[in-house]
Amino acid sequence: MATVSFTSALQRFLPAPQAQVEGGTVGAALAVVFASRPALRGYVLDDQGALRRHVAVYVNGQPVSDRVRLTDPVGPHDEIYVFQALSGG
C-alpha cells in the first residue's frame, strides 16, 4: 500500500489525514483518497483534474513530472506527499 500524506496547511480548512491506498499512478492513488473525502479533491485538483497551479506533489521526494494527467507511477511502498508550492518572491 502506498502512503498519501497532506500538508498540515490543509488542516485549517478540512480534515486531510494520512491514507494508505492502492497506487498504480499518482492519479489513481489520489482518486482513492478523494472517493472517501470528496471535499478534499477541489483543494488539490482543478476543474479539469490537473494539479492546482500552486500545489506540489512529490513521490519519494521527487516532484511528479505529469501535473496534468497524474500518470507518474506509484509502487506499493511509495510515499506520496501533497503540499503547497512556494510561489512568488
Next chain:
Amino acid sequence: MANRLHVGTRKGLFELARGKDTWEIVDTQFLGDPVSAVLADADGSVWAALDLGHFGAKLWRRDRDGSWRELAVPTFPPKLEDAGDDPHPWSLGKIWVLESGGAPGRLWAGTMPGGLFRSDDDGASWLLNEALWHMPERRQWAGVAGGEQPGINSVLIDPRNPYDIRIGVSTAGVWASTDTGARGGSSIAACMPNTCRRSSVIIRSSRTSTGWRAAPLIPRSCGASITTVSSARKTPGRHGAK
C-alpha cells in the same frame, strides 16, 4: 436602514453592527483568507466565497442558526476537444460576485474566468450557463491588468422578469440576456467597449420576450460594476466597486 454590514476583505470576513454612534465588528470569519464575494440574505443566511492562494476558490454558507459549512463551488465542464485554442482556462479561478434573484432559493455566481453559474438550491449545486460560455465572442474577452482572466463582476436580475439578466464583465462591457438564461439555450449579444475609462453606465431595461440582444450603453464604457436603480424596488440593489 441597514443595521448589519458584511465586509469581505483580503484578510477575512467582518460583520459590523450599527451601534449608537459607530459601527462595531461583531463577528470575524476566515481571518487571514481573501474573501472575494459576500452575499447576505434577509433571513440571516450569508454566503462567502474565498480565494485561497494555494487551494483555489471555496464557498461557505452561514445558516440561520449561525453555523458555517462549506458548499461545493461552481465547476467548469470537461474541456471540449475543439476548445484547444480557447485562451481562458476551463477551471474556476475565483468567484467574483454572488447574487440572489429570479426565484426563491436561486443564486448566481459570476466567476473568473467569465462563467455565469446558477443555483436553485441555495448554493448547494451549480449549473453553468452554457450559452454564454460557448459563445464565440467570449474568447475575445480580455482580462484586467496583471494577466488575470476576464471575469464577471456583476450580475443583475430584473425583479420584474427573472429571465432578464445583465452581467458586467471586466473588461468586456455589459452583456444582456433577454430570454432563457435560466435554460441556457440562447445566444447572447455583445456590446463591446471601445474605451477603457470609469464612467456611469445607463441601461434602459424593458419587458422582454425571447432571444438575447445587445445592451446599449450610455455612454460606452469598459466593464465596471453595474447595479440597479428601479422604482420597482423599495431598496436599492447591492453596490460594489471593482
